[in-house]
Amino acid sequence: MVLPIFKWLREAVLKYPDKTVFADGIRNLSFRELDSITKSVGSFTAGRMIPQSPVAVMTGRHVLTPACYIGVARGGCFYAPMDAEMPAARLNQILSVIDASVMIVDEEHKEKAESLDYNGEIVMLDDVLKTEGSDELLEKASETLTELSPLYVIFTSGSTGAPKGVITSHDSLRCYIEAVSDVLGLDESDVLGSQSPLDYIAAIRDIYLPIMTGAATFIIPKNEFAMPDQLFGTMNKNKVTTICWSTAGVELPAKLGAFKNGRLEYLKRVLFSGSVISSKYLRIWQQNQPDVMFINQYGPTEATASCTYYVIRDEVMDDTVLPIGIPYRHYGVMLLTDDNKAVPDGETGEICVKGPCLALGYYKNPEKTAESFIQNPLIDSYRELIYKTGDLGRFSEDGLLQFMGRKDRQIKHMGHRIELDEIEGTAMQMDGVADCCSMYLKEKQLLYLFYVGEASARDITLYFRSQLPPFMVPRRIRQLDEMPHLANGKKDMQTLKSMMQQKGV
Numbered sequence: 001m002v003l004p005i006f007k008w009l010r011e012a013v014l015k016y017p018d019k020t021v022f023a024d025g026i027r028n029l030s031f032r033e034l035d036s037i038t039k040s041v042g043s044f045t046a047g048r049m050i051p052q053s054p055v056a057v058m059t060g061r062h063v064l065t066p067a068c069y070i071g072v073a074r075g076g077c078f079y080a081p082m083d084a085e086m087p088a089a090r091l092n093q094i095l096s097v098i099d100a101s102v103m104i105v106d107e108e109h110k111e112k113a114e115s116l117d118y119n120g121e122i123v124m125l126d127d128v129l130k131t132e133g134s135d136e137l138l139e140k141a142s143e144t145l146t147e148l149s150p151l152y153v154i155f156t157s158g159s160t161g162a163p164k165g166v167i168t169s170h171d172s173l174r175c176y177i178e179a180v181s182d183v184l185g186l187d188e189s190d191v192l193g194s195q196s197p198l199d200y201i202a203a204i205r206d207i208y209l210p211i212m213t214g215a216a217t218f219i220i221p222k223n224e225f226a227m228p229d230q231l232f233g234t235m236n237k238n239k240v241t242t243i244c245w246s247t248a249g250v251e252l253p254a255k256l257g258a259f260k261n262g263r264l265e266y267l268k269r270v271l272f273s274g275s276v277i278s279s280k281y282l283r284i285w286q287q288n289q290p291d292v293m294f295i296n297q298y299g300p301t302e303a304t305a306s307c308t309y310y311v312i313r314d315e316v317m318d319d320t321v322l323p324i325g326i327p328y329r330h331y332g333v334m335l336l337t338d339d340n341k342a343v344p345d346g347e348t349g350e351i352c353v354k355g356p357c358l359a360l361g362y363y364k365n366p367e368k369t370a371e372s373f374i375q376n377p378l379i380d381s382y383r384e385l386i387y388k389t390g391d392l393g394r395f396s397e398d399g400l401l402q403f404m405g406r407k408d409r410q411i412k413h414m415g416h417r418i419e420l421d422e423i424e425g426t427a428m429q430m431d432g433v434a435d436c437c438s439m440y441l442k443e444k445q446l447l448y449l450f451y452v453g454e455a456s457a458r459d460i461t462l463y464f465r466s467q468l469p470p471f472m473v474p475r476r477i478r479q480l481d482e483m484p485h486l487a488n489g490k491k492d493m494q495t496l497k498s499m500m501q502q503k504g505v
Helices: 004-015 031-048 064-074 088-098 107-114 135-143 170-184 203-213 222-226 228-237 247-255 279-288 366-372 420-428 457-467 493-500
Strands: 020-023 028-030 054-058 078-081 102-105 121-124 150-156 164-169 191-194 216-219 242-246 269-273 293-298 308-312 332-336 349-354 373-375 385-395 401-406 410-413 416-419 435-441 446-452 476-479
Touching: 004 031, 004 064, 004 170, 004 203, 020 031, 020 203, 028 031, 031 064, 031 135, 054 064, 054 088, 054 107, 064 078, 064 135, 064 150, 064 203, 088 150, 088 164, 102 107, 107 121, 150 170, 164 170, 170 203, 170 269, 170 308, 191 203, 203 216, 222 228, 222 247, 228 247, 242 247, 247 269, 247 279, 279 293, 332 385, 366 373, 401 420, 416 420, 420 435, 420 446, 420 457, 435 493, 446 493, 457 476
Parallel strands: 020 216, 054 078, 054 102, 078 150, 102 121, 191 216, 191 242, 242 269, 269 293, 446 476
Antiparallel strands: 020 028, 150 164, 293 308, 332 349, 349 385, 373 385, 385 401, 410 416, 435 446
């Protein structure tokens, strides 16, 4: 049985052997070269690993990293991406969960890998690439796999402070890539500009869409995102037509004034996800790139990146609240009450996802898996799993799903139920506020607002008083030089929480 990603690669090699599939500004990798490299990595993996076992991969932001991932999969195993920029304590936590017998590293990250509490074998990528490709080994490895075999395990933050390894199957990846490809309409003439860290869930689009469609991915150097002129110059030089970025990644060029000196000449599509986008920054994009298709996407890692999308047809206003749209093909979305009943039409409930795109669960964590991936409570006649996202949603009259915030972002303050996201949304409508995050210190019953921008705390307070009831006006407003973010672009809530608990803040 030839699984989809291997079939896509085989077909792409036949159609576009010498066409670039991955580039990083230093090296271009053709489909033929990708096939050869993944064959070497796969033969190395298949020759020394137990089928369907994990391989840790700590390599850099370059073309060999996605090649290494695909090669591990060709060898009948699954890959666990490791971000070398994470603190050693975090990496040690992840490695202790994975318990991989082999970690593949490049020269740049050899010293970091050797400094970790890792008892397995550290193997240099250059040595792996010297392995002679063996069709016999790869065929035997392929025979050990099914569509439900694991493809990768990606770690996300957990509520207890311990990372959770979300493990995703070959078939779930296929379903998502097929669905998002339908919406984007990519072909061999397209170039994706990769913004996401290659160990993060969003990177699967930049890795696998080219394999399926014949497009290419240019891996943008990380440092260029803080230099808008250089960023746009690089994207134009490489004729980037499509970006699938985090919301923070899309907002940043607009915040830094990237459009004052130019525009993206080849851009056709902008897909963003990860958090609620600021309408004022999206409008800057729309006004400067009027022919571009903008797509708002929503979904958790546990549903293979994203489960719903919304194509934005009109220019947004400051107070526009974008829907998160309709389910992708292969997905189902439902809303449940706290007691797992169907939500009446037009009311808010927890967003739950079903379909073949669901992850296999949390790696070596059956208790958490059983808690989050449950039998559909509306069905008792056959097995159907759903994933409870912890997000709140509501279907509008026209059938579009509206994001209503996190369940854990809804607080009870002074006898009132308050959505912290509403406070943030109000702040973002104000001139002089570039970014913000609202928090609640329950033990002291204090509402906080952390923000980045030129506005004063007094100006923000006065604005809030003109827009919100008194019980929603934050008592503590703190200006930051920059908002702390995680590597995936989301706000670092743990850092903000520690700031909030400091005396005198």
